[in-house]
Amino acid sequence: MNTYLIRLEIVRAVRDPRYLALAVATPIGFYLLFATLFGQGPNVPVNLMVAMAAYGAIWAVLSTTGPRIAQERELGWLTQLRAMPVPAWQVFTAKLLAGLASALPAILAVCLVAVLVKGVRLDPGQWAALVGAMWLGTAPFAALGVAVGYAVNADASYVVCYGLYMVTSAVGGLWIPPAQLPESFREVSGWLPSNRLAELGWQVAGPSPALWPSIGVLAAWTVGLGVIALLAYRRPRFAPRPAAAR
């Protein structure tokens, strides 16, 4: 495996100021705002922390996959890679891993602010489980981003990813606690990966964690979106424009 490719993919994400602004700084800002406004109940700071960690992680993963893959396709970098001895699965895997890696700072940053500013306290075991579960739980979004990146062009991919991000965040109960969502949203909510990603964190932080339902839903999304991503990726592309069209 070409680890340097994964390393460069991650370096690129970290150097992108939009990544830091939207995936790391924005969730922290929202956390501080919401926790100050609605911080009355005993569980509010920790529940909001989980919601905002999910909110940041989802965008970290989507933004480092979808728009970037679409951009690289348009620039011709992916064609260049095909002319080099880099197996297709390595390109694909590097994208997924870099997407997942970019989620970790987003999760950790919100947790750190929650501990320092709002005094959130969990056992070391809970912290490890919460961060680990939420990190791995972003897998369906990495598959979604890869699928979008190979399916549509660069401009559209940013809009599509941002649109899906906003809708799944709102309906999935990341901004408003699921219990306070409108009835129609609540029926869909539990089937969304955004809701289930946060649910992992809420369960770990709660008194009697029940993780399997969320893991099941997230795994199903990962497999389904992974298949779509693979199909989008394998559409044949390298063919010079035929003579008649020039």
Place this chain on the structure above:
Amino acid sequence: MSISVCVASKSYGAVRAVQQVSLEVRRGETVALLGHNGAGKSTTIGMLLGLIAPDAGRVLVCGREPGAAVAEGRIAAMLQDTGMMPAVRVGELVELAGRCYPAPLPTARALDLAGLSPLAGRRVDRLSGGQAQRLRFAVAIVSDPDVLVLDEPTRALDVKARVEFWQAMRAYAATGRSVLFATHYLDEVDENAGRVVVMAGGRVVAAGTPAEIRRMAGGGTVVFTVSGPHGDDTGLAGLPGVTGVSVDGERVTLRTADCDATVRALAAGAVPDWRDLRVSPASLDESFLMLTREAEA
């Protein structure tokens, strides 16, 4: 044999991109692939790199299937319409490319050969056109390939960037590597290629040294001076081989498809009292146009 293409064909639906193309590049040779857009150059190059599978025929690179030759780093290419990973530095990208191959050049050496050493720390998306093209060159040669393939490497470059590019290319070819480059700039062929393969309409229509290609197309111009007013253009136009006549005072210029026949007719007395005879072969431009026009007709 560095490259051996044996009666290869490839069609896209009804469009026959490449038809029964045969082409060989020997070790250490620099060969130009010359043709208009749509002549089949890029398809031929795609087949050499295993990006395009021929419908028929056989393609070997260093005696291997193209895919294996690419994996072993024996062939590397600068393709048209390929971009580079944005937002990383020049040195990082060349390092990445090198790590894809079993026996790469040191990154610093590849940057140096491409004249990019001072730009190693610059971001890839902040290079000028000529610099970006030399980065593509560095990414290709970092694999230390036996065969280097360049698809219209100087397209859209200004004169200075073109000169710098060919300097880098010649320095690499001088280390004993084989180079195949596609182009439609004829001056580049004369200066850089030992042999030319002319393609038109998906076929190879001529192959040889630049001088041989000129000879193959035949023709040229015959210029001489006559004493006194000549006035009789019609007689000149009727000489063997002549395709065009222009008279400027005493100076007569004949464009001919067959210099030998025209000169023999002059020597036999077809025109009285001529002197200052000059015969020049067709330029490579004219030969190329003649050869491709014949093929496309």
